[in-house]
Amino acid sequence: MSPELPVPGSVRSAAELNERIRALWRRAGAGSLSAQERAEYESLVVEWAAAIRGEVIEAA
Numbered sequence: 783m784s785p786e787l788p789v790p791g792s793v794r795s796a797a798e799l800n801e802r803i804r805a806l807w808r809r810a811g812a813g814s815l816s817a818q819e820r821a822e823y824e825s826l827v828v829e830w831a832a833a834i835r836g837e838v839i840e841a842a
Contacts, residue, residue, distance in 0.1 A: 796837055799830040 803826050806819060815823055 793836070794829065794833065796830055796833040799826055799833055802826055803830065 803823065806815070806823055806826070807813075810819060
């Protein structure tokens with residue numbers, strides 16, 4: 783399974799990204815990510831952080 787990289791211009795909500803991160807960890811089972819899963823996790827966390835910043839700016 784290849785990590786889903788964000789498509790330029792597409793914006794996923796922090797909630798959706800959080801759910802994807804949680805699902806990734808659930809699939810990992812034993813609590814250890816493979817190299818490919820780790821890359822996906824890192825990509826999702828970066829995208830999640832950007833979404834959170836966007837939501838905070840909108841709320842202000």
